[in-house]
Amino acid sequence: MRAVVHDRYGPPEVLRVAEVERPVPKEDEVLVRVHASTVTRGDAMGVRSVEYRFARLFTGIRRPRRTIFGSEFAGRVEEVGAAVTEFRVGDEVFGIEGGATSEYVAVRESGVIAQKPAGLTYEEAAAVPDGSLLALTCLRPASPLRGKSVLVYGAAGSIGTGAVQLLARHFQAEVSAVCDTKDVERVRSLGARDVLDRLREDFTKTGATYDVIFDAVGKHSFRRCRRSLKPFGIYISVDLGFMYHVPLVALTTRFLGSKRAKLGIGRYRKEDLLLIKELVDTGNYRPVIDRTYALDEIVEATRYVESGQKTGNVVLHVRTSPAP
Numbered sequence: 001m002r003a004v005v006h007d008r009y010g011p012p013e014v015l016r017v018a019e020v021e022r023p024v025p026k027e028d029e030v031l032v033r034v035h036a037s038t039v040t041r042g043d044a045m046g047v048r049s050v051e052y053r054f055a056r057l058f059t060g061i062r063r064p065r066r067t068i069f070g071s072e073f074a075g076r077v078e079e080v081g082a083a084v085t086e087f088r089v090g091d092e093v094f095g096i097e098g099g100a101t102s103e104y105v106a107v108r109e110s111g112v113i114a115q116k117p118a119g120l121t122y123e124e125a126a127a128v129p130d131g132s133l134l135a136l137t138c139l140r141p142a143s144p145l146r147g148k149s150v151l152v153y154g155a156a157g158s159i160g161t162g163a164v165q166l167l168a169r170h171f172q173a174e175v176s177a178v179c180d181t182k183d184v185e186r187v188r189s190l191g192a193r194d195v196l197d198r199l200r201e202d203f204t205k206t207g208a209t210y211d212v213i214f215d216a217v218g219k220h221s222f223r224r225c226r227r228s229l230k231p232f233g234i235y236i237s238v239d240l241g242f243m244y245h246v247p248l249v250a251l252t253t254r255f256l257g258s259k260r261a262k263l264g265i266g267r268y269r270k271e272d273l274l275l276i277k278e279l280v281d282t283g284n285y286r287p288v289i290d291r292t293y294a295l296d297e298i299v300e301a302t303r304y305v306e307s308g309q310k311t312g313n314v315v316l317h318v319r320t321s322p323a324p
Ligand SMILES: NC(=O)c1ccc[n+]([C@@H]2O[C@H](COP(=O)([O-])OP(=O)(O)OC[C@H]3O[C@@H](n4cnc5c(N)ncnc54)[C@H](OP(=O)(O)O)[C@@H]3O)[C@@H](O)[C@H]2O)c1
Pocket: 040, 041, 042, 131, 134, 138, 153, 154, 155, 156, 157, 158, 159, 160, 179, 180, 181, 198, 216, 217, 218, 219, 237, 238, 239, 264, 265, 266, 267, 305, 308, 309, 310, 311, 312
């Protein structure tokens, strides 16, 4: 089967499409024929792995342990292991699994996989899990959020667009958002009440205060946001920050002052994917897609993701070869 592989860390050019062996599903696994995948920021960071060298403790010190790229997938179940009860051959599914940017991926039945929302194409479904699950699990520790004022900084990214929708329709918060000029209307359409154009206005200078500031790109800081937080307000960043300072600030603010900083730790869980599927099915969550690339354009797609400029998600159309 064709898959995107990389056998060393480096720039997007280390990625290439190659023929690799098709996985054989174990007893508790399903084999998914992948129709669409994506390039997430996490995937791109995992390839270059410069800023996050410590991550190599988990991904392989000298070279990547897992050579097949990607994490999000949407496709059709092609085979099921003997012990699988939840899925049948022919089911349309979506989810997250390491090595998903390939024609086939084997996924544990208990893994992060669910029936694809019926109203979405494969391309749309592949763009849902990563941003939504990371936003959900980073925001959850600040709940209950119903009726609270929450500002999302970096609202046009994958996590940002997920956060705006979940805050407005799942957590039922009052959402303000900050993004750049080109994305203002799109972010408003996702449920934000106020949208500030970061290129024209600095939200820390408007005098408005919020219960929670969610830094969905990790480009702001607790120090600069502090005066924009209400008493007992919380700043959550998805990133460790310059010199990994966010965990340190989080620890300090646990004991000092009324305002707190937190590091959002994103998790992928099956039960949360089922919740997201329900939100999609009921019209309360929708994928945001910036560009779609062919599998062979993996280098261009990854370069674009690395630029940090994408709106929502970048999808890969995985061209499957005819079934044998
Ligand atoms: N905590 C976790 O578990 C976890 C897991 C995975 C990733 N992450 C982190 O999450 C971050 C965001 O991921 P993502 O997939 O949402 O990224 P993304 O989709 O690539 O974010 C792109 C968006 O970020 C905005 N942006 C870029 N630079 C900015 C700046 N200086 N100030 C404000 N906005 C800026 C861009 O908006 P403009 O068009 O306005 O520039 C763009 O819309 C990653 O960088 C990574 O550090 C955290």
